[in-house]
Amino acid sequence: MTTVAYARRATEPTTEAAPRSASNGWWGMVLLVATEGTLFAVLLASYFYVRFKTSGGWPPDGIADPKLLRAFVMTVLLTASSFFMYAAESGIRRGRQRALVLGLGAAFLLGLAFLGLQIWETVVVARELTPRTDAYGSLFFTVTGAHSAHLVAGLLLMAWIQVRAWFGVYSQRRHLGVQMAAIYWYFVVAVQLAIFVSLYLTPRI
Amino acid sequence: MEAHVERLEKVWAEPAGIVSFLTSVDHKRIGIRYLFTAFAFFVAAGIEALVMRAQLARPREGLVSPETFDQLFSLHGTTMIFLFVTPMLSGFGNYLVPLMIGARDMAFPRLNALSYWIFLASGLFIYSSVPFGLAPNDGWFNYVPLSEKAFTPDKNIDFYALGLIFITISTTAGAANFIVTIFKLRAPGMSINRMPLFCWAVLATSFAVIFALPSLTVANTMLELERNWGFHFFQPAHGGDPLLWQHLFWIFGHPDVYIIFLPAIGIVSSVVPVFSRRSIVGYEWLALATVLTGIVGFGVWVHHMFATGLPQISMTFFSAASFMIVIPSGIQIFAWLATMLTGRPVLKTPFLYVLGFVVVFVIGGLTGVMFAAVPFDQQTTDSYFVVAHFHYVLFGGAVFPIFAGVHYWFPKMSGRMYHELAGQVSFWLVFVGFNLTFFPMHVSGLLGMPRRVYTYPSGLGWDAYNLLSTIGSGVLAAGILVIVLNVLWSLRRGAPALSDPWGGNTLEWSTSSPPPHFNFPVIPIVRSADPNWDLEDRRQDALRLERGELLLVDGHQTLATTVLEGEAEEELHMPSESIWPFVLALAFSVVFFGLLLHLYGVATLGCILVAGSIAGWHRPQRELQDQ
Numbered sequence: 001m002t003t004v005a006y007a008r009r010a011t012e013p014t015t016e017a018a019p020r021s022a023s024n025g026w027w028g029m030v031l032l033v034a035t036e037g038t039l040f041a042v043l044l045a046s047y048f049y050v051r052f053k054t055s056g057g058w059p060p061d062g063i064a065d066p067k068l069l070r071a072f073v074m075t076v077l078l079t080a081s082s083f084f085m086y087a088a089e090s091g092i093r094r095g096r097q098r099a100l101v102l103g104l105g106a107a108f109l110l111g112l113a114f115l116g117l118q119i120w121e122t123v124v125v126a127r128e129l130t131p132r133t134d135a136y137g138s139l140f141f142t143v144t145g146a147h148s149a150h151l152v153a154g155l156l157l158m159a160w161i162q163v164r165a166w167f168g169v170y171s172q173r174r175h176l177g178v179q180m181a182a183i184y185w186y187f188v189v190a191v192q193l194a195i196f197v198s199l200y201l202t203p204r205i
Numbered sequence: 206m207e208a209h210v211e212r213l214e215k216v217w218a219e220p221a222g223i224v225s226f227l228t229s230v231d232h233k234r235i236g237i238r239y240l241f242t243a244f245a246f247f248v249a250a251g252i253e254a255l256v257m258r259a260q261l262a263r264p265r266e267g268l269v270s271p272e273t274f275d276q277l278f279s280l281h282g283t284t285m286i287f288l289f290v291t292p293m294l295s296g297f298g299n300y301l302v303p304l305m306i307g308a309r310d311m312a313f314p315r316l317n318a319l320s321y322w323i324f325l326a327s328g329l330f331i332y333s334s335v336p337f338g339l340a341p342n343d344g345w346f347n348y349v350p351l352s353e354k355a356f357t358p359d360k361n362i363d364f365y366a367l368g369l370i371f372i373t374i375s376t377t378a379g380a381a382n383f384i385v386t387i388f389k390l391r392a393p394g395m396s397i398n399r400m401p402l403f404c405w406a407v408l409a410t411s412f413a414v415i416f417a418l419p420s421l422t423v424a425n426t427m428l429e430l431e432r433n434w435g436f437h438f439f440q441p442a443h444g445g446d447p448l449l450w451q452h453l454f455w456i457f458g459h460p461d462v463y464i465i466f467l468p469a470i471g472i473v474s475s476v477v478p479v480f481s482r483r484s485i486v487g488y489e490w491l492a493l494a495t496v497l498t499g500i501v502g503f504g505v506w507v508h509h510m511f512a513t514g515l516p517q518i519s520m521t522f523f524s525a526a527s528f529m530i531v532i533p534s535g536i537q538i539f540a541w542l543a544t545m546l547t548g549r550p551v552l553k554t555p556f557l558y559v560l561g562f563v564v565v566f567v568i569g570g571l572t573g574v575m576f577a578a579v580p581f582d583q584q585t586t587d588s589y590f591v592v593a594h595f596h597y598v599l600f601g602g603a604v605f606p607i608f609a610g611v612h613y614w615f616p617k618m619s620g621r622m623y624h625e626l627a628g629q630v631s632f633w634l635v636f637v638g639f640n641l642t643f644f645p646m647h648v649s650g651l652l653g654m655p656r657r658v659y660t661y662p663s664g665l666g667w668d669a670y671n672l673l674s675t676i677g678s679g680v681l682a683a684g685i686l687v688i689v690l691n692v693l694w695s696l697r698r699g700a701p702a703l704s705d706p707w708g709g710n711t712l713e714w715s716t717s718s719p720p721p722h723f724n725f726p727v728i729p730i731v732r733s734a735d736p737n738w739d740l741e742d743r744r745q746d747a748l749r750l751e752r753g754e755l756l757l758v759d760g761h762q763t764l765a766t767t768v769l770e771g772e773a774e775e776e777l778h779m780p781s782e783s784i785w786p787f788v789l790a791l792a793f794s795v796v797f798f799g800l801l802l803h804l805y806g807v808a809t810l811g812c813i814l815v816a817g818s819i820a821g822w823h824r825p826q827r828e829l830q831d832q
Contacts, residue, residue, distance in 0.1 A: 021767045021768055021774065022768075023389075023765075024312045024313070024385050024389050024765070024777070027312075027384070027385045027388060027389065028312075028313065028381055028385055031380075031381040031384060031385070031415055032381065034415055034416070035377055035381075035415045035416070035418070035419055036419070038415070038416050038419040038420075039419035039422060039423060041419075042419050042420045042423045042453065042456070043423055046423065046427070046438070046449060046453065049446070049449055049452065050438075050444065050445060050446060050449065053446045054444060060444055131430070131434070131435070131436045132435040132436065132437070134437055134443045134444040134445075135437045135438055135440075135443055135444035135445040135446075136444060137437075138427075138430065138431075138436040138437050138438055138445075139438070142426075142427070142430065142436070156816075160823075
């Protein structure tokens with residue numbers, strides 16, 4: 001009797017109800033973020049390794065502490081964009097197309113503003129410090145450069161999702177693309193927080 | 206019933222021909238490609254090894270120049286680790302994981318094709334250095350400062366660094382694919398504690414890949430930036446530190462030892478119960494030991510650096526962690542031995558290779574424990590004792606199981622039996638040849654012979670041991686040649702194999718040999734860890750096929766289940782053939798050759814091609830996108 005009951009349960013996929021556990025795409029994106037997150041962890045670990053191996057001050061003698069204001073504004077902008085992303089994602093989960101389009105649009109524009117400020121920041125810093133100056137400069141630009149590359153990838157992904165959202169591709173039940181873009185974007189934002197704390201705040205300690 | 210199977214044939218069939226060759230997403234075809242390609246690299250690395258042994262056969266031999274010798278040992282190590290063992294085991298995983306868990310394909314079939322093409326492209330990238338005499342020449346772990354521009358101005362190191370960054374893409378994508386496949390596509394009823402141990406091993410390995418490989422990527426990227434773009438990471442004169450390379454390399458490198466070793470013990474755990482004719486002893490212990498090995502493997506990297514003058518306290522910590530790794534290894538060995546002793550062993554070729562593995566691996570493990578002791582390590586580091594140790598661990602721990610797997614699954618993959626006598630002859634040649642090659646190295650190492658030397662003077666007491674090693678390498682090569690001939694002969698002339706020639710316990714033996722494109726005509730339902738020994742369940746599968754239940758014949762379909770319990774959840778539509786994975790791999794090749802040759806315009810063009818290929822791949826089809 002138990003066999004029959006089991007077989008019934010197992011052979012009837014619950015396609016009618018929404019899936020109970022995370023989909024393949026969700027897992028794929030989480031694993032991508034996990035491995036890319038490890039990449040940044042290794043980069044920042046290298047930064048601190050070189051810092052603690054350096055005798056004397058940090059940044060090394062003759063190099064000024066990184067300026068806080070612009071980087072702070074950038075971090076705030078990017079953090080704000082993640083809230084808009086969240087609004088878009090939770091909007092489409094309730095079937096609200098307007099929330100999706102507006103949320104994605106705002107998050108994208110804030111991301112774009114961040115990219116503009118990042119370029120400005122790079123130009124300003126490069127007046128005194130370049131990757132060829134020393135290991136400090138190399139690490140500074142490698143970390144921020146790697147983050148910018150991921151940011152651009154995130155922006156491209158968001159643009160793609162945005163265009164599809166305009167055409168009404170996503171619905172309350174079908175919005176895996178939005179979910180995946182959101183996971184990636186939160187990752188980009190989280191890395192910026194780690195960079196701000198590591199590269200901008202800790203040299204002042 | 207016939208109608209259902211015909212419909213499945215039509216939906217899943219991939220026509221023959223070159224287009225199908227380039228667009229295939231069938232995990233079985235991709236798996237076999239992995240196996241053949243990796244074996245070709247194994248042959249190349251083996252030839253490199255034989256040349257080295259010929260050079261070292263006697264003192265002051267002049268067969269190859271010191272420069273060539275440097276390239277030989279560097280290429281040999283790099284090939285064995287990155288182009289043979291890892292992809293060979295990916296090949297077994299690709300072929301077997303969907304079959305073992307009762308699925309019809311991998312979770313991301315096109316990503317799977319991409320992994321293979323990138324593996325092939327990066328392997329050819331590294332080997333394209335050989336005709337120009339520019340093969341990597343700084344050892345497989347490529348230490349700075351020797352690998353920096355000032356000391357190795359030619360492109361040898363760029364081939365190495367860019368090639369490894371390239372192949373990392375393949376390995377990482379493959380690992381993510383394995384994890385999602387194992388988490389989501391198991392047959393209904395295959396809860397995680399009923400999963401074949403081979404899948405546990407692939408799962409643990411894949412997580413190790415996800416967290417270990419970024420470190421290799423970072424290290425090689427830094428090296429390239431330093432060599433070609435004027436960055437500084439490793440030069441003390443510019444505020445850097447050469448030990449940073451060693452840390453980054455071994456944070457990857459030691460977990461990589463387990464990335465190599467774990468799938469191999471997965472093969473052992475598959476072969477042991479079938480040839481002992483009983484369920485494996487201590488299934489849960491083996492599964493936990495597998496996971497534990499994968500985790501502890503991340504905490505032992507510094508034992509490769511005991512001789513670099515690190516603080517005593519950190520060496521103590523890593524020494525303790527290195528001793529700890531003995532515990533899960535011991536659990537595994539005793540579980541296998543208990544299974545063999547309480548079963549009724551059948552001494553066929555796969556089982557012989559497993560027995561050989563146990564003997565060789567225990568010896569390698571014992572010398573490994575010796576290295577965990579800091580003072581001993583400092584005495585023997587960079588000597589032939591180390592060479593002996595890691596060949597016992599890697600050849601014993603990975604290659605013996607691979608040969609066991611080759612013979613064990615040959616009937617399933619080819620539909621024919623291999624020649625048993627030839628198989629047993631190959632085992633004895635490999636076993637004797639291996640020990641004759643590598644055991645004397647323990648002695649020559651303790652007598653002070655350093656590794657990586659291209660020759661040595663006579664009168665140091667090393668001559669006889671080196672000659673023995675060289676003779677042994679010939680015997681070993683003869684054994685491998687017998688395996689190759691056996692495979693080639695059996696592919697044409699072997700006796701036809703039934704679906705289950707060994708009385709196997711896992712689901713791949715429940716379908717025909719070779720399996721149909723769709724693997725299973727009906728998705729199996731599972732109620733134990735030895736599903737193919739549950740005759741009643743397999744009879745129920747056949748009945749459901751008659752009744753037309755759970756057939757999933759509308760397109761490339763398979764069943765998604767929950768991660769832990771393996772309860773049926775939804776029918777998935779899988780993507781079918783596509784040319785984009787191949788195109789994307791070509792586009793990546795353009796990027797890497799552009800970077801290698803400093804043709805940055807070409808590299809930029811390659812990046813545009815990569816972006817274009819990704820866009821082409823994902824152009825809306827409303828298939829997989831929004832499940």
